Amino acid sequence: MKPYWLLPSCLSVLVCAMPAYAGRITSWRFDTVQNRLFFTTDAGVQPRAQLLSNPTRLVVDLPGTELGRPTVRQQFRGIFSSLRIGQADNQTTRIVLELLPGYGLNPQGIIFRGASPVQWSVQLPNPQRVAPAPSFPRSQGNPPGNFPPVEPPSDEPQTSISVPRLVAQADGRIPSADESQAIVPTTIAQAGGIQIQNFQVTRGGFFLRSFGGSPVINLSRSRDRDTILIDIENATFSSNLLGRQFNIDRYGVEQVEFTAIESSPRLARVTLRVNPKSPNWRAFFSRLGGIVLLPQGQILSDLPNRPIQSTRPTRPLFSNPPTINSSSPPPTFNSGAISIPVPPPERNSTPIFRQPTTPSTTQLPPVRNGRVTVLIDPGHGGYDSGAPGVGGVLEKHIVLSISRKVNAILRQNGIQSVMTRTGDYFVELSGRTQMVPRVGADVFVSIHANAIGGRPDVKGLEVYYFGPAGERLARTIHRSIVNNVTIPDRGVRKARFYVLRKNSVPATLVEVGFVTSPSESAKLTSDAYQDEMARAIAQGIIQFVRQNF
Missing domain, CATH: 3.40.630.40 (Zn-dependent exopeptidases)
Incomplete structure (x- = not known):
């Protein structure tokens, strides 16, 4: 019953409390397998939606709703390239689901359903190619096999997600930005496979800078809930990490350990010693070049100015990953876009379930009360x-x-x-x-x-x-x-x-x-x-x- 995380197809985020005069969006996720967007609010809302082009974006506005945090963006590895959540105005949260250039959606296939005034889903049709997709030259910073980041259009809410830049030093402090530029990265311990260079604390969780592709990650939790194991297949740690232990005291994590497991395939194991009452964790590979570790309900954000204390002397850990920062104001609704109808919510509805096909009938004593x-x-x-x-x-x-x-x-x-x-x-x-x-x-x-x-x-x-x-x-x-x-x-x-x-x-x-x-x-x-x-x-x-x- 332990949680296990692969490259995510969806993200669920819980947000901070809002002022009393407006509702808030409390969770959202996009399922790339089913082409379905889900979102919930803590107060009833009637969404408005439009379909924009160049590139194709579904824009959903939630009147009377606040986000209460900087704009958030999640990137995907398919035709649906990103999901952005931002504030269109003081009391309107905006959700923007963007496709890669060269693809479009049939507006008639976009179906909104409100299971209740606070629980909504949007079923999207399969994208269709509408023009030859532009050729994206690979930059030096883009790993093979990944799409380069697609910059958001100037008329849309943009991102405020940053990958951390600063990491812990041997004396347990966080260096300044100027100091960090002078530190030389250490040599990776072993060539071949996935290579994990360093460990960083972010404002939302942890980040492992890695090279060599997208890893397979297995995550499990002990029955007494005080240990979480994150096994990364065909991976090795740098000499800065291998065998090290760090006292964290953050996010319910007391200590982090890095060990190598000799097995087939070989494993790089990250062990989190946690408070048994702490939430479960998720692990996934980021297109920005590393492994993200997050407690349930957190998102990747900036690195806080907080030291990590190692239980052993250790050489400096370093990386200087790219940072995505943008702060352009959210757009107004485009009057020339295609309007998508959003029916009122089904206030007293219950889910409809399909009975699956199963093997031969099993004869058991009948139940008198069929209403159970x-x-x-x-x-x-x-x-x-x-x-x-x-x-x-x-x-x-x-x-x-x-x-x-x-x-x-x-x-x-x-x-x-x-x-x-x-x-x-x-x-x-x-x-x-x-x-x-x-x-x-x-x-x-x-x-x-x-x-x-x-x-x-x-x-x-x-x-x-x-x-x-x-x-x-x-x-x-x-x-x-x-x-x-x-x-x-x-x-x-x-x-x-x-x-x-x-x-x-x-x-x-x-x-x-x-x-x-x-x-x-x-x-x-x-x-x-x-x-x-x-x-x-x-x-x-x-x-x-x-x-x-």
């Missing part, structure tokens, strides 16, 4: 891949498959079943629990797979609960699984997982096995074993419903 609704929660999804397993197995795929099967079995047996996600996309933890009252759920079952680094021998079933009602549900499902599936039993345990603590109905979290165990990972990817596990979970749910409703 069970909310099945496949863990993780989208950019949050969950626990990385043997052979590249990802938790998010396994639990979605099992959840679909459980969902179908419950419906076949007279229980209304709904899923928090029906495909490979991310849903916030708060969004999962908020679906309980929205769909009228009576029972909540979250399905996950477990992992533990360096312990392939550990395997088995774990079922979690928080409150008394959740314990009854957990023990009923646990008993059904151990009676019907051949799996080591690691017991029923109490835990403070968000989806358990923040639930108003009986809730449980089922860890169906360890993807880091070779034998269990092979089982969990087997369709037959998934059927067996799904039947056992569904049977436990049905038994609980019959006994309690």
